[in-house]
Amino acid sequence: MNETGRGENGRRAVAPYTNDMPPTQLVVNGQPRTTEADPRTPLLWVLREDFGLTAAKYGCGIAQCGACTVHLDGQAVRSCVAPLARAAGRQVTTLEGLARGRLREAWLAEQVPQCGYCQPGQIMSAAALLARTPDPSDAEIDDAMAGNLCRCGTYLRIRRAIHRAAQPGAAKP
Numbered sequence: 001m002n003e004t005g006r007g008e009n010g011r012r013a014v015a016p017y018t019n020d021m022p023p024t025q026l027v028v029n030g031q032p033r034t035t036e037a038d039p040r041t042p043l044l045w046v047l048r049e050d051f052g053l054t055a056a057k058y059g060c061g062i063a064q065c066g067a068c069t070v071h072l073d074g075q076a077v078r079s080c081v082a083p084l085a086r087a088a089g090r091q092v093t094t095l096e097g098l099a100r101g102r103l104r105e106a107w108l109a110e111q112v113p114q115c116g117y118c119q120p121g122q123i124m125s126a127a128a129l130l131a132r133t134p135d136p137s138d139a140e141i142d143d144a145m146a147g148n149l150c151r152c153g154t155y156l157r158i159r160r161a162i163h164r165a166a167q168p169g170a171a172k173p
């Protein structure tokens, strides 16, 4: 890793493990995982660079866009600012591990994705919303999704897709 925090291939490198603390153990998409990355490393980099789970995206790095959203014990979190230590011993779910039958169908039916970059984060936030509010109102959707930005302007499609996924006849995850 050079002074820019990026490795030889230009990708941001996971900070090396440099102290005497034990490796971090966590459960990712139902699988027990261990990493020797520095516990201060943002969870996003561990998921992408250590574990090869690249659905969560880097957008802003300051918890302002939602592209990096994953679930920590079922709660949507911004993995770009969540240190690895916060995930120790907990359940992490990424889009790769999300049971998303009804969301996938709804997203396709409403033709939500445009460039697609923000969509993994959008779907993770939508899944967390539906888990706690099975039939959300427009206001509840807007409130829950407010932290997920889309430069392609798919907000109305996202809202329709969430309503579609909430319908009683929608495929279950």
Ligand code: FES
Pocket: 057, 058, 059, 060, 061, 062, 063, 064, 065, 066, 067, 068, 069, 078, 079, 080, 081
């Ligand atoms: S990359 Fe994490 S919120 Fe933007």
Ligand code: FES
Pocket: 112, 113, 114, 115, 116, 117, 118, 119, 149, 150, 151, 152, 153, 154
């Ligand atoms: S689909 Fe392009 S940024 Fe959201």
